[in-house]
Amino acid sequence: AQKITQTQPGMFVQEKEAVTLDCTYDTSDPSYGLFWYKQPSSGEMIFLIYQGSYDQQNATEGRYSLNFQKARKSANLVISASQLGDSAMYFCAMREGSRVGGSYIPTFGRGTSLIVHP
Amino acid sequence: KAGVTQTPRYLIKTRGQQVTLSCSPISGHRSVSWYQQTPGQGLQFLFEYFSETQRNKGNFPGRFSGRQFSNSRSEMNVSTLELGDSALYLCASSLGGGGSRIEQYFGPGTRLTVT
Numbered sequence: 057a058q059k060i061t062q063t064q065p066g067m068f069v070q071e072k073e074a075v076t077l078d079c080t081y082d083t084s085d086p087s088y089g090l091f092w093y094k095q096p097s098s099g100e101m102i103f104l105i106y107q108g109s110y111d112q113q114n115a116t117e118g119r120y121s122l123n124f125q126k127a128r129k130s131a132n133l134v135i136s137a138s139q140l141g142d143s144a145m146y147f148c149a150m151r152e153g154s155r156v157g158g159s160y161i162p163t164f165g166r167g168t169s170l171i172v173h174p
Numbered sequence: 175k176a177g178v179t180q181t182p183r184y185l186i187k188t189r190g191q192q193v194t195l196s197c198s199p200i201s202g203h204r205s206v207s208w209y210q211q212t213p214g215q216g217l218q219f220l221f222e223y224f225s226e227t228q229r230n231k232g233n234f235p236g237r238f239s240g241r242q243f244s245n246s247r248s249e250m251n252v253s254t255l256e257l258g259d260s261a262l263y264l265c266a267s268s269l270g271g272g273g274s275r276i277e278q279y280f281g282p283g284t285r286l287t288v289t
Contacts (some may be wrong), residue, residue: 091277099262101280147217151276161230162278164217 059083060148062165069138070173076123077133077168079148088152090131092122095145095167104146107131138172145169176201178267178281186287192253195284199246199267205229206248207278208240211262220263223248224270252286260288 061080069075081090092104107115107122115122123132135142146169151162179198187193199206207230208220219232223242240250246267252259262285266278 089276093280099264099283099285101264101266103277103279106277161219161222161232162276166216 059163060150060165062146062148062168064168065166066169066171068171068173069135071140072137074134074136075138075170077135077146077148077170079131079133079165081129081131081148081150083129083150083152085152088150090122090124091149091151091162092120092131092133093147093149093164094142095147097144101147105133135170140172140174143170143172178265178279180263180265180281180284182284183282184285184287186289187255188289189255189257191255192251193255193286194249194251195263195265195286197248197250197265197267197281199248199265200279203267203269203279204246205268205270205276206242206246207266207268208248208250209264209266210234211264211283212260217264220250255288257288260286262286 059082063078088109090107094102094104105115105117105120105122107124114124119136121134123134145167147167148165149162181196197206205224207222209217210220211217220234221228221240222230226242237253242248262283264283265281268276268278
């Protein structure tokens with residue numbers, strides 16, 4: 057079963073507008089982390105933002121914020137004031153981590169392609 | 175601080191050949207993970223090395239192998255290449271502790287084409 061679901065294969069947004077990229081996840085582990093990465097056409101995955109399952113507040117990093125709704129198992133990425141350079145693939149990922157000292161394999165969604173129009 | 179570097183950036187190989195890809199992690203990072211990215215399968219985990227030991231392995235055939243050196247640099251090897259091995263191979267480094275908050279920093283990838 058899919059652990060990370062990104063239902064939007066492609067999204068379009070006008071420059072300077074906000075956009076929300078959807079991500080839902082599935083886990084029974086009470087301790088987990090959620091990540092968003094950006095992958096421009098160059099191929100390199102760029103870490104954007106992290107949200108821990110026990111974090112009380114939604115994570116924010118500059119123009120990026122994560123709308124974390126734990127009961128709905130949703131971790132949407134919000135990009136405010138879109139820029140042309142935001143055009144890229146965006147991946148949501150989850151890492152379960154209740155085993156102390158252990159290491160769990162992170163699971164990635166299939167990605168959402170964001171195109172920012174001038 | 176220098177980022178993750180991968181060499182080579184591009185490779186063209188023929189079916190049946192073998193290939194070795196290299197990854198140098200961020201200084202101080204002890205964990206290196208390898209991923210295969212294809213349009214059809216998305217991003218798939220290959221394996222993770224921590225302190226020269228394989229800590230996790232994904233669901234790939236034995237043709238895919240890796241190792242890590244004492245300086246944390248890692249190599250992955252694919253033997254008897256198949257057309258389906260054509261992909262972007264990404265390496266990611268992290269500090270390597272346990273728990274869920276393990277931020278991985280990715281390299282630019284090696285694009286392998288098998289003809």
